[in-house]
Amino acid sequence: MFPKPIEKSAPWVQTAYKLTLPIALILWLLPLIGIAMTSVRPAADLAAGNYFGMPSGFAGVENYSAVFKNSNIGYYILNSFKVTLPTVFFAVGLSCLSGFALAIYKFKSNLIVFFMFVAGNFVPFQILAIPVRDLSVQLGLYNTTMGLVMFHVAFQTGFCTLFMRNFIKSLPFALVESARVEGVSEFKIFWHIVLPLMRPAIAALSVLVFTFIWNDYFWATVMAQDASVKPVTAGMNELKGQYKVAWELISAASIIAALPPVAMFFLMQKHFIAGLTLGATKG
Amino acid sequence: MAQQAVHNSFWKTNQKALAPWLFLAPGMIMFLVYVIFPIIESIYISFFNWDGLAPAHISQLTSKEYVGLGNYRDLLDDDSFYTSLWNNLKWLVLYMLAVPIGLFVALFLNQKVPGIRLYKSLFFFPFVISQVVVGLLFSWFYAPGFGPLYAIIKSITGSETAILASDTMATYGIILAGLWPQTAYCMILYLTGLNNINPEQVEAARMDGARGLTLLWNIILPQLRPATFIAIVVTVIGSLRSFDLVSIMTGGGPYGSTRVLSYFMFEQALSEYGTAMGYGAAIAFVLFAIMMIFISFFIYRMLQQERNS
Structure with a gap:
């Protein structure tokens, strides 16, 4: 197997690898995560410039039904x-x-x-x-x-x-x-x-x-x-x-x-x- | 009755010779009608000056006027053509980054820790969603004022660049968006390749003291050659086919600076205002000819493999 199986590495390397995995994944999928968050954000957030912070409320139902409706x-x-x-x-x-x-x-x-x-x-x-x-x-x-x-x-x-x-x-x-x-x-x-x-x-x-x-x-x-x-x-x-x-x-x-x-x-x-x-x- | 018998014996004796053509017929007829003949017809149209009316009235196309190589001569005087060609070259070269980056990601993920299968599929995700959505995602990322990539660039360079509105940067911005799904594709090819590597050879090389990059270069990469070949094929084809992202993210703009041949052809012959069929066909032929260089090479290699097996 290549690269060397991580189980054979020092314990700190294994821990580092297991920590890196989710961070890398989040970075890799950032565009998708961003858009998924935005799709449930109240419109007011965007107007107030809150694009990436925590949504001020959950507006998923409104947004999705608005898309289907109009x-x-x-x-x-x-x-x-x-x-x-x-x-x-x-x-x-x-x-x-x-x-x-x-x-x-x-x-x-x-x-x-x-x-x-x-x-x-x-x-x-x-x-x-x-x-x-x-x-x-x-x-x-x-x-x-x-x-x-x-x-x-x-x-x-x-x-x-x-x-x-x-x-x-x-x-x-x-x-x-x-x-x-x-x-x-x-x-x-x-x-x-x-x-x-x-x-x-x-x-x-x-x-x-x-x-x-x-x-x-x-x-x-x-x-x-x-x-x-x-x-x-x-x-x-x-x-x-x-x-x-x-x-x-x-x-x-x-x-x-x-x-x-x-x-x-x-x-x-x-x-x-x-x-x-x-x-x-x-x- | 007698005729039936004749028929039967004719079928019996010739069954093996006729059967392949009967099996082939439906697929081949469709393919000839919708793929092979249109290629020939497009080349033919490229020798004419033929302005169709708007697509809504497509059945009332105006008559064609033979102009020989006129359309191709006009192309050589058209700045948009050179812009498109140059952008296609940028796409071709930069898109290739997907192959080594894909290999890197595959090496990173080729472990056996709990949950790794889920990680692999989630990394592959960008390839599954449509390029239209990818284009929208990245437009939003680049959006001046609030886009995260915009913010990152601002913090690094200190300047406020609206990437997709800049005629020098926009093409690179689109290519970066394209690299995202393409890297995922190359990654999955390499993960499959790594899965099938001969472990004995790797162990033997490790015994001999090979490790790290030496091991990768001398033992692993040669075994990954089939994966590399396919990764290069799909990346070359993908880069020359680039259309969706350009159309969604910039529509060829600003000032036509992000046009590629495929989009330029669309503008000229297929869009709402494009009625220059002959000219469009000539652009399409140039793109086709460029692709044929690569296709011939791929087919030559596949043919060699056929002969060897």
Whole structure:
């Protein structure tokens, strides 16, 4: 283990380490702690210049209900779910299929197709934006949830295919071969043999894609105009204009917008980290 | 009946050759339509002078006029282009700090004391929240008069700097905000890497008297190479993609000093007032070309690994 395990150090070093940990954490999360405090601060505190001292009272209920009452944030959150959940389902579903194809079959253009997915996944969004918006207009999908979902599914399929293909490659290939010998059809091999083994990969990708799409801001801005379509990221920008210097309301809105992916992360932490760090240990 | 039999036997003999394409079809068609073709179309559009109307009337786009490399020539005369390019370079270089700092934090947290798992997840937190929220957090931190970072800078330098309103400082202020989640990302990559280090090698090196930085440099870092590779890939891509923070924190200002290529393109072609599709496409292509240099290198390395395995 590196660095040297702290248990083997002198007792004062151990104590120092255990003291440093919470201090470092507080410093690291200071922006978040600050905003969480502000979101429950009475507006009067801010007017009086009390930005960082103890709040003079707890106004969390007022602030949060004010945000829900006089802004569209409720709709924005709902819109975000309407974009994010179908995207997760279809992007992960499609990439199960394409990842299986690229991991199991040896055919001439296999690596070319694979690297097309990999390379496409890295390109800047701006090179896609004008044609994608145009296409969406032509299909009648501009400024609709469906239009956002279609694009996100297509784009995320790149990353997800990379992930799934590498995951399936690490499974024992003998399973597939013995099934073939027994005459099991290719689709049944996928459905009954490989898919059940892919559960951890499906879980990991689902959390990751959920977070990516929930936090997407560029496409939310480019593809959605109306409050009835706008996801919360694009909506936040609107709120920022609406609330100007009412930081207690902006803070409350930020916390609301950040909550779903944070909850997702804490519930599925193991899968989330397994997904992000794929490839960090081998290769 | 006979036809059915023919069909069946055709399927039986060719199943293994056809199956991969059937599995691939849905994902690949989506990817071609929404990613690959748009790249080609964007490059094509960049050779035209094409002013769309406001996005609300997007279906009534004006006709295109072929101008060859005209848009690219105009770019070379555009000061905003050089500002954006220069800022992209600042992002690229300074964003790289996330890799060593991430390693440092990972080494700090790689212990087995009670509660350390919770610490690790809380340190990772900034990466989970959206950059829109990160941007708002930091705007507030920098706010003149009461922002804590503003106060810190004031106590150190004695001068009152409104970072995001200063055309020389604003870009650095935004990059600092970006480093926060990016460092968390690199940290988690390194924590996973450290978890998988071969303990026997480390012990053997310790027997030989290696410790501290020597041990880190000669034994640990070589084993962390896959983690470092991925950390560099995601950091390079992340720095060139920077858009959200610029848009939220300064909107490219003050005086366009914080523009990066991605935001400059957005202003020209996608924002409320941006109708210069051809020009925007040309900017996007420049950004794309810069990224392709890195992407090709990454793919080359991945390809080598494929061949070796």
